[in-house]
Amino acid sequence: MQMHLQKRCAAAYKQIGRFVLHTRYLMLVLALLLSGAPSARAQSALPPVAAFDHSVATAWFELLNELVRQAPGFSPPVAARAMGYAGVTLYAALQPGIADAPSLVGQVNGLTWLPPANAADGYYWPLVANSALASINRRLFAHAGDSVRSAIDALEATLLTRYEHAAPEDVVRRSVRRGREVAAAIFAWSQQDGGHEGYFFNFPYTYQPPQGPGMWSPTPPDFLRAMQPDWGQNRPFVMPTSDACTPPPPPAYSVAPTSPTYIEAMEVYTTVRDLTPAQRDTALYWADDPTLTATPPGHSLAIATQVLRQENASLALTATTYARLGMAVADAFIACWEAKYTYNRIRPITYIQQVIDPTWNATAITDPVLTPPFPEYPSGHATEAGAMATVLSAIFGDNYAFTDASQTRLGFTPRRYTSFWQAAEEAALSRLYGGIHFRSANVQGLAQGRCVAGYVNQIDLGE
Numbered sequence: 001m002q003m004h005l006q007k008r009c010a011a012a013y014k015q016i017g018r019f020v021l022h023t024r025y026l027m028l029v030l031a032l033l034l035s036g037a038p039s040a041r042a043q044s045a046l047p048p049v050a051a052f053d054h055s056v057a058t059a060w061f062e063l064l065n066e067l068v069r070q071a072p073g074f075s076p077p078v079a080a081r082a083m084g085y086a087g088v089t090l091y092a093a094l095q096p097g098i099a100d101a102p103s104l105v106g107q108v109n110g111l112t113w114l115p116p117a118n119a120a121d122g123y124y125w126p127l128v129a130n131s132a133l134a135s136i137n138r139r140l141f142a143h144a145g146d147s148v149r150s151a152i153d154a155l156e157a158t159l160l161t162r163y164e165h166a167a168p169e170d171v172v173r174r175s176v177r178r179g180r181e182v183a184a185a186i187f188a189w190s191q192q193d194g195g196h197e198g199y200f201f202n203f204p205y206t207y208q209p210p211q212g213p214g215m216w217s218p219t220p221p222d223f224l225r226a227m228q229p230d231w232g233q234n235r236p237f238v239m240p241t242s243d244a245c246t247p248p249p250p251p252a253y254s255v256a257p258t259s260p261t262y263i264e265a266m267e268v269y270t271t272v273r274d275l276t277p278a279q280r281d282t283a284l285y286w287a288d289d290p291t292l293t294a295t296p297p298g299h300s301l302a303i304a305t306q307v308l309r310q311e312n313a314s315l316a317l318t319a320t321t322y323a324r325l326g327m328a329v330a331d332a333f334i335a336c337w338e339a340k341y342t343y344n345r346i347r348p349i350t351y352i353q354q355v356i357d358p359t360w361n362a363t364a365i366t367d368p369v370l371t372p373p374f375p376e377y378p379s380g381h382a383t384e385a386g387a388m389a390t391v392l393s394a395i396f397g398d399n400y401a402f403t404d405a406s407q408t409r410l411g412f413t414p415r416r417y418t419s420f421w422q423a424a425e426e427a428a429l430s431r432l433y434g435g436i437h438f439r440s441a442n443v444q445g446l447a448q449g450r451c452v453a454g455y456v457n458q459i460d461l462g463e
Helices: 002-014 023-034 055-070 076-097 125-140 146-163 169-190 260-273 277-285 295-310 315-343 348-356 380-396 420-433 439-457
Strands: 402-404 415-417
Touching (some): 055 125, 055 146, 055 295, 055 315, 076 169, 125 169, 125 315, 260 420, 277 420, 295 315, 315 380, 315 439, 380 420, 420 439
Antiparallel strands (some): 402 415
């Protein structure tokens, strides 16, 4: 079983899988949404966005995680980008119906126009959300084949069936059109950010990594080329520049036993050598490898979805939550990748094999956790988890307790956390347990994520 999982993880970074939608998953979502269809309303009584619950949006973002998991090419940066644009699309489509909520035009980088709307014209907001998210997902996953399109079409049709009798026909048509128009505008804006169709270009042959002591080089077992070396040059959603949150340089390369780098490497070496069962479980719980999971930003998205359901959140709160979280994790990967390819720091496996123990192989202990194909510093897991914790803490509170059951499909017991930061710190530490990161990459990654999310939290969404 472990060997099978290891092969799947390695294959994920080579070619991130063919899509096959899980019928059981789709039937569960559809059964949930078909229950309790609302009755028709007069146009004059159409309620605002805040009067509806989260169910349309959480169903779509749950499906988005499944699409990310199974669509080809959705590496963590590409996945985070999709989540960012989906969250922004939802908020932008619903914004006219959210009290005191300003437009994103002028608040996010490069967005100069969105289709206008007046709530007084009459919109049924769950239908707007359904249309918007169906339309943006079709564009974001345009390469993924008939199964993806069928899954998107099925969820859109199910939700349309549930809600189309809740408002007059002209309101239904106007609401569907609103969602499509906003999705088209957001997608047109997205095409200029530098990451468009990034799923085709995860491992460019044109990139030649710098050579020299302490520099990153491809790692075993597959020695893959560098993933997305130019991602850090993409346009952020909110950060003024991609290097606005760049952490300080990592400890200088040295093979001296008293040097910070050697000491960090010895910590990884001895930790993995003496790994406890609990530590190994933590390394596996947060591994979030492509095709096995929706990648690290998908784990953060799943946490948000569980919390929104736990709170029975309104559609308005759900839209602002997904918008903030989506932009934060997307910008976190831009910021992190900018720093990774600026510093090009060596991975623990390479340093330890060169300096400490040529036979060392963390994967033999933490199977199927593999060192991913890009430079070490800072940790992408830590950066995006820090961004998640900062955003969700600002919305739900610093000491919000929750249970994460998102990994049960992999056989893990749900985990209980007393705060989002407790989860983020565990996610960061898991990469040391896996032999993938030095401690400084985790510490600075969490700080970088906090910095990125700080910019996102300054955006006015009218809460």
